Amino acid sequence: MKALVYNGKTAEYRTDYPKPVPKERESLVKILLAAVCNTDKEVLAGYKPDFTGVMGHEFVGIVEASDRPELIGKRVVGELNQACGHCIYCKTGRPTHCSTRKVIGLNEKDGCFAEYMTIATELLHPVPDELETERAIFTEPLAAAVELTTQVHFDVKKNCAVIGDGRLALMITEVLSLYGMDLTVIGHHMEKLERFAPYANVTTEGEPEGYEYVVDATGRAEGLKSAMRYVRKKGMIVLKSTYAGDAKINMSEVVVNELTIVGSRCGPFEPALKLLKRRLIDLPEIELHELADYENAFSSRAFKAGFRFD
Template sequence: MKAILFDGQLKFLTDYPIPMPQADEALVRVRLAGICNTDLEIIKGYQGFRGVLGHEFVGIVEEVNGGDHQHLIGKRVVGEINCGCGLCDYCRTGLQRHCPSRHTLGIRGKDGALAEYLTLPVNNLFQVRQNIRDEEAVFAEPLAAAFEILDQVHIRPTDMILVLGDGKLGVLVALTLALSPAHVLLAGHHPDKLRVANDQGVATANASDLRAHKSYDIVVEATGSQGGLTVALQHVKPRGTVVLKSTLAVDAEMNLAPVVIDEIRLVGSRCGPFEPSLRALSEKIIRVGPLISGIFGFHRAADAFDMARAKNSLKVLLDFR
């Protein structure tokens, strides 16, 4: 099958073996897959992953290894990317995403979605409603990561929220948090990206114009940069909350004294719930189409990665249909 492999070098293969679904797994034929900043960080060394990249996808179930889920064959699905062991204390208490033995699609111990086929446990799959286009469904995973913040942080109507970073995730986070009654400001350096959020009613600002005064109850750091947390701490109120969304391949040193002195709550935030994400896509509450910078066939996969690396691009998709 066609697949994009990272084994220390990025390779575009046409003869990679089709994966075999294990017990209670499904074989999914990928239709569209997204290139995420995490994929770009893996190429730089993040997580030390070797294998097929990618974890954002929409596809069709072609085979199920197990008799209880044959009804999924032919269904269009997206998927939770973390595969827990199902036996440990974490898995038994609903923390499968933090299972010490977990495999994570395209990130940790499991070939990913930038290929014609992938496998996932059937319990990880979510059917996609007919009124959601492939080009929208492929956003289900990153949009779920944005919705995770609503589960983690109590947002009051009077809260002032600052989202730092106008990349793919930053824009999705701003659009998601804007569903709350709080005031949301998205700050970044790219007018075209900011416009995507502004066109859907989110207030935006050039990050260079922000004054470093501690005036925000909640700051979401989604810059993807090494200094993002330092900047976030310059804007959050004492006893406020900083949500960390960036994943980086580099180690970072910083002065944590402001966290202690101002009694800041730091919240790490990763993957999230698919149900509200798919509902938002189905009901068109959040319009993700404007975030698509380009769609490429496999024969132009190298061009797709070049575009994904460009500072002015948002979501780049690979088409396996």
């Protein structure tokens, strides 16, 4: 089958990759759409040096075989993290931090940049009939944006800044705007910031120590330094960026200013699907490519790029 495979150094387009066979408690999914995430780009930059295999973790597909017969023929999206179920993190309600988890397209498990993939059935979520495939493809990144609200009790009377003007920043801004908060988005490109204007104040230069909450969605190491500059004393920084490399800050400032720093990544799929179904989140259309055209998909400046499988 056709697949985009990371060989430890670069991506390879192949037409001879073996079609996967589902194991016990797994389903076989025929991929309809798959989307490129910034994390996929970071894999090529060395973010996951030990990973080899089919890339990709954002998808919409149709179940062709499953240990749950009611799923066969259904459109589905799927979560990333396959947990063991018996380690300390699984037993204490933190399965996305399972000590031996497999992560599709990132760790010990082939991903969705292929015609077919297998996935633990428990990770699948049916797509509502009313929700178009081209919108359902945003479920995974939107879930990551929703995760903020499960980790932080936002005081809606306080203000918040989101740093970044990309895809994740827009989803986070739209989710937080549903709270009616005083929001400011700080970015570099005014043409991108125009998308944020219906939901927040926009600027290319934030106010130093101007915000009680600061969310870093830049995808860059510099984002943490910017967040440190913008957050108020005793304020909170939420980090959503993943990237290859390290970020350096003066930790004494964290102590002296009594800051709270929260890391945040994967999130709940069901609320994300409901938000998309009810059209409470407005997103530009995905730009679709053939899998063989992966280089253009990865370098695209569109809001979201991905692959269509016929």
